[in-house]
Amino acid sequence: MANHKSALKRAGQNEARRMRNRSVKTRVKTVVKEVRQAVAENTGEAVNTQFVEAQATIDKAAKKGVLHKRTAARKVSRLAKLTQKANS
Numbered sequence: 001m002a003n004h005k006s007a008l009k010r011a012g013q014n015e016a017r018r019m020r021n022r023s024v025k026t027r028v029k030t031v032v033k034e035v036r037q038a039v040a041e042n043t044g045e046a047v048n049t050q051f052v053e054a055q056a057t058i059d060k061a062a063k064k065g066v067l068h069k070r071t072a073a074r075k076v077s078r079l080a081k082l083t084q085k086a087n088s
Helices: 005-041 044-064 069-087
Strands: none
Touching: 005 044, 005 069, 044 069
């Protein structure tokens, strides 16, 4: 465990960030799963609304630095491809 005051503070900051990042990552996984589930059930308009919500959530995670911007772009791209295939 940390011995210096600054090291203790840094450990606390790291833990706070870890918890915040964990909740954001979990939310991203959930919205991706919801889009895939909507596509599997072939619910037309729900697919589009779920995709828009997922895109916003993923972009926010990238903006906050939880996800790398290319990782976010890849996830959005794959979901877009999936929803376009489902709509056609």
